[in-house]
Amino acid sequence: MSLASSARSPIKIGMWLLLAPLCLWLLLLIILPHLELLTFSITDPEQGGFTFSFYAEFFTEPLYWRTFVRTALMSILATILTLLIAFPVSFFIAKMIKGRSKGIIFAMCLIPFWVSELVRTFGWMILLRESGVISNTLMWLGLTDSGVELLYTDATIMLGLVYSAMLFMVVPLVSTLDSLDDSYIEAGYDLGGNNWNIMREIIIPHAMPGIVSGCIIVFMLSLGNYLTPVLLGGKDSLWFTEQIYTQFITRFNWEQGSAFGILLLLLSSLIVWAGLKVTRQSFTKTMG
Amino acid sequence: MIPSIRQTRRFYTIYHSYLILFFVFLAAPLIVVAAFSFNDSQFPSFPWGGFTTDWFFSSEGDKLGFFHDSELLESIGLSAAIAVVTTFLATTVACTNAFLFERFDFPGKSFLYMLMLLPLVIPGVLLGVSILVFGSQIANYFEDNWLIDLEFLRPGLTLVVIGQFAFITTICTLVITARLKKFDRSLEEAALNLGATPIVAVFSVTIPYLKPAIVGAAIVSFLMSFENFNTTFMLVGSDAPLTVAMFERLREGSTPVLNAISVILMLGSGVLAMINMSLQKKK
Numbered sequence: 001m002s003l004a005s006s007a008r009s010p011i012k013i014g015m016w017l018l019l020a021p022l023c024l025w026l027l028l029l030i031i032l033p034h035l036e037l038l039t040f041s042i043t044d045p046e047q048g049g050f051t052f053s054f055y056a057e058f059f060t061e062p063l064y065w066r067t068f069v070r071t072a073l074m075s076i077l078a079t080i081l082t083l084l085i086a087f088p089v090s091f092f093i094a095k096m097i098k099g100r101s102k103g104i105i106f107a108m109c110l111i112p113f114w115v116s117e118l119v120r121t122f123g124w125m126i127l128l129r130e131s132g133v134i135s136n137t138l139m140w141l142g143l144t145d146s147g148v149e150l151l152y153t154d155a156t157i158m159l160g161l162v163y164s165a166m167l168f169m170v171v172p173l174v175s176t177l178d179s180l181d182d183s184y185i186e187a188g189y190d191l192g193g194n195n196w197n198i199m200r201e202i203i204i205p206h207a208m209p210g211i212v213s214g215c216i217i218v219f220m221l222s223l224g225n226y227l228t229p230v231l232l233g234g235k236d237s238l239w240f241t242e243q244i245y246t247q248f249i250t251r252f253n254w255e256q257g258s259a260f261g262i263l264l265l266l267l268s269s270l271i272v273w274a275g276l277k278v279t280r281q282s283f284t285k286t287m288g
Numbered sequence: 289m290i291p292s293i294r295q296t297r298r299f300y301t302i303y304h305s306y307l308i309l310f311f312v313f314l315a316a317p318l319i320v321v322a323a324f325s326f327n328d329s330q331f332p333s334f335p336w337g338g339f340t341t342d343w344f345f346s347s348e349g350d351k352l353g354f355f356h357d358s359e360l361l362e363s364i365g366l367s368a369a370i371a372v373v374t375t376f377l378a379t380t381v382a383c384t385n386a387f388l389f390e391r392f393d394f395p396g397k398s399f400l401y402m403l404m405l406l407p408l409v410i411p412g413v414l415l416g417v418s419i420l421v422f423g424s425q426i427a428n429y430f431e432d433n434w435l436i437d438l439e440f441l442r443p444g445l446t447l448v449v450i451g452q453f454a455f456i457t458t459i460c461t462l463v464i465t466a467r468l469k470k471f472d473r474s475l476e477e478a479a480l481n482l483g484a485t486p487i488v489a490v491f492s493v494t495i496p497y498l499k500p501a502i503v504g505a506a507i508v509s510f511l512m513s514f515e516n517f518n519t520t521f522m523l524v525g526s527d528a529p530l531t532v533a534m535f536e537r538l539r540e541g542s543t544p545v546l547n548a549i550s551v552i553l554m555l556g557s558g559v560l561a562m563i564n565m566s567l568q569k570k571k
Contacts (some may be wrong), residue, residue: 014486018388021381026403029454033418040421070499088303089310099527107565114315114561116515118531119550122538123317126324133320133335166314195295216409224411226518231538239516241413248417248522260423272409284402 034265037128054259064243064260071240072267073223074154080162083211084216086169091203093170094177095185103265106174113167121231121283124160124218125151129234152234160228165221169214176210177203216272223268318554325547332544343548349501354548363533370445370529371513374452378509379502381453382460386498387459387490407455416522419451444525449518456512458506467501468494500567507564511557 013207037129044051060065093106096283112120127133135147150156180203204211229239238262247257321332325344327339345353354360389401407415423441431434440446471494479489495502516529524532530549537546 015388015392015394018384019394021384022400022404024386025381025457026400027511029419029450030403030406033415033422034410036422036425037414040425083369088306092303092307108311109314109562109566110552114511114557115554116517116531116550116557118515118517118534118538119321119553120317122534122546122550123319124323125538126320126332127317129333131331135336136334163313163317185313220411222411224413224518226413226521227535233404242410244413245522246415248420254421259415261417264411264414265479268411275496284398284405286526 024123037258037261038257041262043255045255052257055263057256058259058263063238066265067238067243068236068240068267072271073221074158074161074207076224076271078158078165079215079219081158082162082165083215086166086173086214090173090177095172095180095182109166109170117164117227118209120164121160121227124156124163124232128156131222151232152236154233157229157233157237157239160232161222161225164228165218166226168221170216172210172217173207174205174210180206208279209281209285212275212279216275219271219275220268223264305458321547321550322554325544325546325551327547330543332542332547335512343544344551352543352545353367354539354545354552357545360530360533360545360549363528366527367514367530369451371451371510373412373449374456374513375506375509377449377453378456378460379464379506381457382464382505383498383502385457385461386464386468389465398536402457404461409460410455412455412516412518413455413522416519419447419454420522423450443523444523445525445527447530448520448529451523452513452516454518456509459512460509463505463508464498467498473498492550504564504567507560507567511560515553515557 031180042050042052044053055180058068093102093109094176108144125132125242129135130147130149130151132150134150135144138144138148139146150220178242184202185198188202193201224241226241226245230242233239241264243259244260244264247253272283276280301407324332326339326341327337328340342351343353345355348356375546383402389397389404420443427441430438475497476489479493480486484492492509515531517535521535522531522534528536534546534549
């Protein structure tokens with residue numbers, strides 16, 4: 001070994017030592033398992049050859065593809081609703097209050113999400129079920145004579161999805177809006193803009209990176225949600241993750257389940273890719 | 289819309305009522321969960337049977353309190369054990385990742401960084417099943433060819449730890465990298481000039497500087513592991529961690545003991561959240 005390279009080699013060794021855990025983690029726990037899932041979904045379990053039958057099964061059985069489309073559409077709707085609900089709140093936190101009260105109000109948004117999703121969903125069940133809080137309040141007010149069952153509808157699932165993903169929209173929105181200089185908004189008004197112009201021409205373009213990363217995360221969380229549809233939607237919730245669970249655990253049909261998993265992965269990658277493309281954002285910047 | 293630009297009274301009235309409604313919406317489920325843990329009835333719903341703390345402390349009868357429910361207590365122990373192991377592994381690998389991405393340049397770095405972020409956009413259920421399939425395939429292979437039984441690759445606690453580690457590491461890496469980015473490297477160089485070896489310099493200067501981020505990452509990781517359901521549910525064997533045990537009971541329709549445990553969980557995560565936020569502030 002020459003002198004020059006021996007001076008550099010400890011650094012090189014250090015780099016390889018740091019590279020090892022990263023590569024092992026990504027290769028063994030992320031890449032290979034998903035490749036295995038793919039192989040599983042296109043291998044005939046009896047003969048071992050290539051088969052497309054598990055995907056064909058998906059397209060020929062209406063229950064499967066309808067559940068798939070339904071999950072995708074409801075997740076998109078949930079993402080839009082979450083954005084619409086979260087935006088005014090994030091704007092208030094980022095732009096309309098300062099100092100101590102800002103910290104407190106922001107913390108008030110964050111704290112509910114430190115609590116387990118299971119507990120939050122349980123709370124909604126207590127609120128919405130027939131013997132629950134809202135139903136009883138309505139009876140007490142004389143608006144209905146008997147209890148109303150508010151659980152197990154699509155609207156309930158939507159409510160649960162929006163609720164459980166709210167934080168992941170508020171945080172990126174607050175952080176991008178925070179970086180918008182007030183003087184831009186003031187300049188907009190000085191130039192004769194009204195609230196609507198300013199919102200469309202200044203605030204929304206500036207907040208775009210936050211909007212995109214919020215939407216991507218909320219969409220992924222809704223698509224992959226299991227608890228909310230199962231607990232708030234009941235037996236007929238028809239959520240695709242539930243289909244995957246059923247194939248794997250209940251029916252023990254791993255090949256079919258793998259095919260479903262790959263389809264879900266394709267759908268989510270496609271939508272994330274399209275979202276980034278349309279808004280011209282980069283994945284690394286948006287997520288990191 | 290900003291304080292320096294006045295709006296009409298009506299605008300503020302509508303805006304402020306919207307915000308109040310929003311916070312009621314956020315808090316409502318948590319408040320009712322807590323309230324019904326004191327309901328003297330078999331169900332966490334109306335009619336209100338009076339105030340009781342039996343769902344926490346009662347040791348017998350049909351209102352078995354949470355502190356005497358051995359099944360739930362055991363599942364808490366399991367969850368805590370899983371969370372401790374996952375946290376340790378995830379924060380360790382996250383530290384090495386942070387140094388790698390911040391201090392070294394190598395071909396394919398940005399590609400690896402992108403791969404590192406991927407677990408954020410893989411649904412938890414999917415991560416769970418892919419690791420389940422992969423683990424079982426390896427276990428089958430060893431069993432068929434060498435008659436070696438790799439029990440830990442079958443559904444069970446080790447696989448749960450592996451599955452949670454797979455995505456929690458990403459989050460820890462982001463937290464720690466963010467702080468390492470702000471580190472002033474001249475401090476490290478000063479240590480080197482004073483005769484420290486690179487390793488000593490890193491451990492005596494850089495790591496203490498990173499400590500708030502490492503503790504913060506550990507808290508987040510502990511909670512994410514403890515509260516994880518999606519990935520865990522796909523990988524559990526016969527022993528049920530807390531979230532899985534709670535889920536099973538929720539489906540059967542449970543007594544307010546579930547509310548009692550939820551209250552304890554809220555207190556626990558509340559305390560951890562406060563610690564984490566005060567750590568962030570000190571930065």
